[in-house]
Amino acid sequence: AESATRGFSVDDSELVLSANIDPYFRGYFNAVLNDDTAGVEEAWFQTLALGEGLTLKGGRFRSGLGYQNEQHPHAWDFATNNLMYDAAFGGAYTQNGAQLKWVAPTDLFMEFGAEFGNGDSFPSTTSTGLGDYTLFSHFGGDVGVSNSWTAGLSYLYGKAQDRESGMTDLNDVRADTYFNGNSKNWIANFVWKWAPQGNPTERYFKFVAEYFWRDEQGNLLCADNTAE
Numbered sequence: 001a002e003s004a005t006r007g008f009s010v011d012d013s014e015l016v017l018s019a020n021i022d023p024y025f026r027g028y029f030n031a032v033l034n035d036d037t038a039g040v041e042e043a044w045f046q047t048l049a050l051g052e053g054l055t056l057k058g059g060r061f062r063s064g065l066g067y068q069n070e071q072h073p074h075a076w077d078f079a080t081n082n083l084m085y086d087a088a089f090g091g092a093y094t095q096n097g098a099q100l101k102w103v104a105p106t107d108l109f110m111e112f113g114a115e116f117g118n119g120d121s122f123p124s125t126t127s128t129g130l131g132d133y134t135l136f137s138h139f140g141g142d143v144g145v146s147n148s149w150t151a152g153l154s155y156l157y158g159k160a161q162d163r164e165s166g167m168t169d170l171n172d173v174r175a176d177t178y179f180n181g182n183s184k185n186w187i188a189n190f191v192w193k194w195a196p197q198g199n200p201t202e203r204y205f206k207f208v209a210e211y212f213w214r215d216e217q218g219n220l221l222c223a224d225n226t227a228e
Contacts, residue, residue, distance in 0.1 A: 053103040065154035067189040109140040124158030132158035156185040181218010
């Protein structure tokens, strides 16, 4: 977890409930418990019988963009998060909305998805109506019995309304700022996995690379409404 210390320690604990509701839907619930606080990370339903490789998800869920975004802390390769996910999304980008995903009927794994949310997760800060949308694609396959790879490209568009942050001027005086505008985010990722005969329990190697790019256009105002 993010605040892990040397030696034995316990940080966040997760309570996970998952079950098929009927032959057509399944539900998932994930709550994070830490001391005397609790928060809902995910709570969604997903279709099981649309057919043609299509699935529809609705509720609160981790976005399918990038490689690591959907992973919870217990699934990370290291105790701390990928630095760019902390900087770009405050840890992970979570949608409150809907996701449509399609897996193509091909030998090469090809997955395409689109998400629409209310835009209340950083870098978006609007909670009125449709605030953002995400498009993503993932590809992958095996190379022999010991190697596999995945690659993907994702795009996130969001809107910011009075998004708060801070900056320090030339005299080391901190100024509170507010940003109003659009945020465009791209992520390209590539993963290569190697395990002898496909058995990762004895020897296993994983190479992960992700490229992040963000472009924001709008107005940045100081607390006294003076443009910077």
